[in-house]
Amino acid sequence: MDATSVPAPLAEQHLILDTGPFRVAVRSSDAAFFDTLSYFYRDCVRHDGPHFLDFDIRIRRVAGLRRLVRPQALFEIDGLRPFEPQPAENAFPSYEWGLNWCIATSAHRYLMLHAGTVALGGSGMILPGHPGSGKSTLSAALCLRGARLLSDEFGLLRPESVELLPMPRGIPLKNASIEAIQEFDSAAPLGPTYPKTRKGRVRHLRPDAQSLMQQQVPAVPRWLIFPKYRAGAVESLRPLDETDAFRQLAYNCFNYKLLGETAFRAVGQLVRQMDCYSFTFSRLDRAVEQLMALAAENPAVAGVPQ
Amino acid sequence: MNLLIRFLREPQVAADWGAEQWNAFLPLARSAGLLGRCLSLLEQHGLLDAAPQRLVDQLQGAVNQTRYVQGQAMRELRAVAGIMAREKVPLLALKGVAYLAAGLPPSGWRNLGDIDLLVPEQDIDRAEHALLAAGWMASAEFDSYDQHYYRDWMHEIPPLVHRDRQTEVDLHHNLAPPVSRIRIDAASLWEQAETVSDAYGLTVQVLSPPDILLHNAVHLFMNDELRGGLRDVVDFRDLFEHFARVTPDFEQRLLARSRLLGCDRPLYYAVSTAHSLLWLTASPEFLAAVDAHAPAGPKKNLMAWLFEQVLAPQRLSLRRSDLSNQLLFVRSHWVRMPPTMLLRHLLHKLFKPRKPPLPTEELPG
Amino acid sequence: MFDPATGETHFLSELPALIATTLDGEWAPHAELVTRYAGPVELDAAAEAQFVAALTSLERAELVESRLFVTDPGGRH
Numbered sequence: 001m002d003a004t005s006v007p008a009p010l011a012e013q014h015l016i017l018d019t020g021p022f023r024v025a026v027r028s029s030d031a032a033f034f035d036t037l038s039y040f041y042r043d044c045v046r047h048d049g050p051h052f053l054d055f056d057i058r059i060r061r062v063a064g065l066r067r068l069v070r071p072q073a074l075f076e077i078d079g080l081r082p083f084e085p086q087p088a089e090n091a092f093p094s095y096e097w098g099l100n101w102c103i104a105t106s107a108h109r110y111l112m113l114h115a116g117t118v119a120l121g122g123s124g125m126i127l128p129g130h131p132g133s134g135k136s137t138l139s140a141a142l143c144l145r146g147a148r149l150l151s152d153e154f155g156l157l158r159p160e161s162v163e164l165l166p167m168p169r170g171i172p173l174k175n176a177s178i179e180a181i182q183e184f185d186s187a188a189p190l191g192p193t194y195p196k197t198r199k200g201r202v203r204h205l206r207p208d209a210q211s212l213m214q215q216q217v218p219a220v221p222r223w224l225i226f227p228k229y230r231a232g233a234v235e236s237l238r239p240l241d242e243t244d245a246f247r248q249l250a251y252n253c254f255n256y257k258l259l260g261e262t263a264f265r266a267v268g269q270l271v272r273q274m275d276c277y278s279f280t281f282s283r284l285d286r287a288v289e290q291l292m293a294l295a296a297e298n299p300a301v302a303g304v305p306q
Numbered sequence: 307m308n309l310l311i312r313f314l315r316e317p318q319v320a321a322d323w324g325a326e327q328w329n330a331f332l333p334l335a336r337s338a339g340l341l342g343r344c345l346s347l348l349e350q351h352g353l354l355d356a357a358p359q360r361l362v363d364q365l366q367g368a369v370n371q372t373r374y375v376q377g378q379a380m381r382e383l384r385a386v387a388g389i390m391a392r393e394k395v396p397l398l399a400l401k402g403v404a405y406l407a408a409g410l411p412p413s414g415w416r417n418l419g420d421i422d423l424l425v426p427e428q429d430i431d432r433a434e435h436a437l438l439a440a441g442w443m444a445s446a447e448f449d450s451y452d453q454h455y456y457r458d459w460m461h462e463i464p465p466l467v468h469r470d471r472q473t474e475v476d477l478h479h480n481l482a483p484p485v486s487r488i489r490i491d492a493a494s495l496w497e498q499a500e501t502v503s504d505a506y507g508l509t510v511q512v513l514s515p516p517d518i519l520l521h522n523a524v525h526l527f528m529n530d531e532l533r534g535g536l537r538d539v540v541d542f543r544d545l546f547e548h549f550a551r552v553t554p555d556f557e558q559r560l561l562a563r564s565r566l567l568g569c570d571r572p573l574y575y576a577v578s579t580a581h582s583l584l585w586l587t588a589s590p591e592f593l594a595a596v597d598a599h600a601p602a603g604p605k606k607n608l609m610a611w612l613f614e615q616v617l618a619p620q621r622l623s624l625r626r627s628d629l630s631n632q633l634l635f636v637r638s639h640w641v642r643m644p645p646t647m648l649l650r651h652l653l654h655k656l657f658k659p660r661k662p663p664l665p666t667e668e669l670p671g
Numbered sequence: 672m673f674d675p676a677t678g679e680t681h682f683l684s685e686l687p688a689l690i691a692t693t694l695d696g697e698w699a700p701h702a703e704l705v706t707r708y709a710g711p712v713e714l715d716a717a718a719e720a721q722f723v724a725a726l727t728s729l730e731r732a733e734l735v736e737s738r739l740f741v742t743d744p745g746g747r748h
Contacts, residue, residue, distance in 0.1 A: 021360075021363070022360075023360060049325070050324065050325040050326055050329075051325050052325045052328045052329060052358035052360055052361055053325075053329055054360055054364065056329065056333075078333040078336065078337070079333070106364060106367055106368070107363075107364075107367055108366075108367035108368070108370040108371050109363040109364070109366040109367040109370065110367075243682065247682060250680065255370075256680075257374070257678060258370065258371060258374045259370060259374070260373065260374060260377065260673075260675075260678050261673050261675060262370075264673040264680055374678065377675075377678045378678060381676065381677050381678065384676070506676045
């Protein structure tokens with residue numbers, strides 16, 4: 001990285017916020033970036049201190065190599081710069097993806113799933129899937145209908161208790177999903193548009209106040225749903241047997257091999273205690289309806305909004 | 307003196323730490339590869355409650371990762387040992403994987419990237435061919451210069467990896483390159499070696515306790531770069547103190563062995579560094595005997611200063627640390643190779659096309 | 672099935688699963704194993720082939736080990 005640091009004319013701002021189990025410091029002299037952070041996470045900021053931090057992140061604004069290159073944002077953690085600089089206007093998505101990287105590479109105290117996770121009452125719904133399976137969009141829609149957001153992408157579980165831990169953050173919606181969510185709920189609170197990220201056009205759905213307030217309250221996993229978006233398909237839930245569910249869940253657990261026997265036992269426990277389904281869908285509104293109906297069948301789920 | 311060094315010397319200092327100290331401590335421990343060691347020190351000294359729960363969770367995450375790489379290293383060792391047993395090639399495990407196989411204290415926390423193994427010089431070609439025939443392959447593209455460097459100067463074959471797995475295997479036939487000033491009699495290592503086995507049918511040899519320490523010393527102080535070396539100094543201290551506890555007359559045996567194998571200078575560096583940085587516990591007689599092999603006059607202080615700059619920097623990524631690394635890099639190659647060879651090697655390294663930078667990782671989201 | 676020696680998780684169908692969980696850890700020739708598992712039932716060639724296939728898949732997964740034993744003139748293996 002040869003980009004030279006231009007001494008910032010503005011003072012560096014600094015805040016500390018809680019995101020689920022992690023406490024993060026964010027520093028930057030980029031005022032626009034801080035405004036966006038505040039839009040999403042004002043409720044999570046800690047004003048007391050001093051605090052032990054999981055991650056001390058700096059988003060550095062640097063001048064490009066040649067005068068023709070526009071300013072860039074550089075993600076820095078512990079003085080390391082793991083990524084190529086991004087255009088300065090993409091500071092917020094860079095921060096979000098950088099934070100994901102920090103968690104993915106260090107949080108092996110937890111079982112980590114590629115999954116959207118939401119809670120209905122005290123019970124958790126896990127929606128595993130690769131990028132493009134529709135899990136983020138489904139999670140977003142479920143939350144707009146009253147489910148509590150745990151995470152749109154990063155299912156975090158304590159392996160010893162298989163409890164789901166919340167980490168409610170802005171949900172990145174890509175390309176057509178943005179319109180799908182706006183159609184689903186015209187009042188959906190969306191952040192700024194980032195037209196040119198490496199994932200395409202991105203806007204983030206702001207987590208609701210309730211989800212943020214309960215971000216230290218775990219959920220007990222109850223439903224395991226493998227979503228598959230298929231254009232024009234009729235929404236259908238198909239029960240999965242334990243072995244298939246185990247295989248697919250392990251496949252979607254990105255530290256499964258690393259956690260060895262602990263992961264083996266945790267995944268086994270999860271497929272035994274959850275109702276497991278594969279779920280094909282094409283229309284967001286019908287999909288949410290079906291999933292909410294599934295949750296309502298369970299008498300243990302209290303206070304599920306209809 | 308940075309917080310990590312203070313903690314490693316005397317873990318109890320952490321009982322009074324506040325958020326600020328823990329925040330400074332974690333990145334130092336991570337960069338030195340010592341997260342697992344620090345967790346076990348916190349446990350041993352009853353400090354788990356004094357440390358922030360979040361910190362303990364991070365350390366636990368690191369230990370989970372370590373357990374995995376340890377398991378994979380042992381798996382690889384078993385696979386290689388099976389082939390060598392079939393070929394009747396004696397096999398000896400070195401460094402991290404040896405600590406695991408022998409159940410030595412570092413097996414509780416030590417990370418490792420690859421496995422280092424020793425076979426007799428006359429068997430190394432046969433061993434290599436047997437591994438290649440059984441599914442191992444070269445771990446990277448090695449040009450003829452690299453091949454020459456590894457085989458003729460370093461006495462090892464270029465690293466191998468099995469096509470179905472990721473753990474690299476480094477096969478050596480001696481501990482220090484023959485072109486360096488240190489000439490170790492490999493036959494003597496084998497003579498003193500001990501046999502260990504595990505619950506899954508592994509049988510392998512490991513160096514005798516004094517030789518384990520001498521290898522650590524030679525490897526660390528006659529190496530290309532000291533960077534990351536604080537972990538090796540911690541290993542030296544932990545292993546020395548362990549052997550001194552369980553083996554009678556260990557200090558005498560170590561001194562005698564060092565004299566026999568011609569490792570007195572690296573032993574001096576290892577002991578003096580472990581003593582000054584990490585407060586290694588040893589008898590005054592032992593320390594004096596080792597000190598007799600220090601380099602003369604100003605070089606002694608210069609080397610101590612250089613090692614400290616590299617191993618215990620005040621903050622991460624300090625420029626002075628880079629300069630010290632460069633001096634040490636030149637020095638360690640000078641130790642390894644005669645000057646004419648050194649120049650040729652450094653020139654080749656300078657002009658070799660650099661590997662392309664790592665692609666940005668695919669992140670969730 | 673989780674194998675702590677390799678850290679791998681295996682999904683076994685019925686016959687390999689039965690064999691893997693009931694082998695007693697002693698070396699035994701093929702023929703003896705077949706009769707042990709078949710019991711009083713006579714196995715036809717197809718069934719025996721299935722048995723051998725199960726053993727082979729277990730070996731590929733590193734869950735069982737096989738070795739070639741040669742009887743020397745002294746009658747020892």
